[in-house]
């Protein structure tokens with residue numbers, strides 16, 4: 001099956017592309033490399049033994065995207081491409097709305113013209129806002145607090161409208177919890193620009209000595225040790241979830257929504273401890289004020305994905321930490337030499 005993977009050079013997209021190639025799919029990657037590196041394409045080939053087709057194109061450019069649809073018989077689309085930094089989205093809302101919304105609309109315009117029916121969308125647990133009930137089920141109420149999150153919820157709403165108007169489509173909305181970890185080879189992984197916002201790349205940068213200590217954002221939450229609790233999920237489990245979602249779409253399910261998480265929450269201090277055990281590195285930390293907009297706890301109920309997709313996360317926190325560490329310690333400067 002020919003799968004168009006937007007954002008396939010990025011963190012989750014690169015791991016998923018390998019999984020798709022290994023499962024026998026043809027992969028066509030479109031990425032403008034605004035948050036990734038061309039070398040990832042070579043590494044995908046090295047790891048999977050197969051070359052994805054690659055177009056360096058901005059998806060918001062409809063004319064250029066049309067060439068991709070003309071040149072390939074696309075069966076399904078997995079749409080990872082997006083700007084994704086919460087803080088940056090507050091400072092640059094126009095860029096976020098423009099990039100994330102227009103890219104999705106361009107894809108749907110071309111899907112209609114070229115009769116492509118299957119679409120998988122990268123959503124996020126951020127659409128649950130501050131959850132009323134834990135663990136979080138897919139039918140929980142939705143609310144967002146920043147422009148990045150709003151682009152995700154707006155696109156989800158758009159997808160529901162688009163499906164309502166055209167029931168021949170098959171759409172999977174995948175709500176990721178907190179992706180960490182890296183490929184077992186240690187040659188692809190997460191490479192954030194500048195000082196990381198997310199906790200795992202921050203911890204690994206402390207471990208390689210590029211940052212002096214971790215700031216733990218608050219220890220007065222109502223959690224096991226006062227620090228924030230999240231449902232960390234290995235990027236390889238996420239990648240596998242996308243292959244399962246494509247299989248599901250081939251059964252013509254209409255529009256479906258799944259949580260991709262482990263169902264288990266870990267506090268910041270528990271994560272730091274697991275990382276130290278996996279890496280043998282002490283992570284110095286300082287407790288600071290809460291980060292504005294953060295919530296105390298967020299973890300999934302992933303049983304719907306297990307029942308309907310036959311998907312369940314298989315990696316635990318220790319392996320997530322080991323694999324994040326292998327990537328960072330082997331590539332202290334990421335993809336840059």
Ligand code: NAD
Pocket residue numbers: 006007008009010011012013030031032033034035036057058059060079080081082083084099103122123124125176177178179198
């Ligand atoms: P990433 O930044 O590593 O990958 C996104 C890729 O999309 C990058 O390679 C970037 O160059 C590309 N891109 C962005 N805009 C583009 C455009 N207009 N045209 C072409 N390419 C474009 O991010 P990621 O962590 O792999 O995230 C993938 C998706 O998953 C995103 O939609 C993100 O919002 C979502 N998500 C990520 C997380 C997370 O913590 N990493 C959590 C929940 C949801």
Ligand code: UDP
Pocket residue numbers: 178197198199200202214215216217218227228229230268291294
């Ligand atoms: N966190 C932290 N220090 C950091 C980054 C994050 O203490 O430098 C905490 C944050 O408050 C939250 C958890 O780690 O409780 C996960 O944060 P992250 O930004 O990775 O993901 P989020 O769940 O906010 O999307």
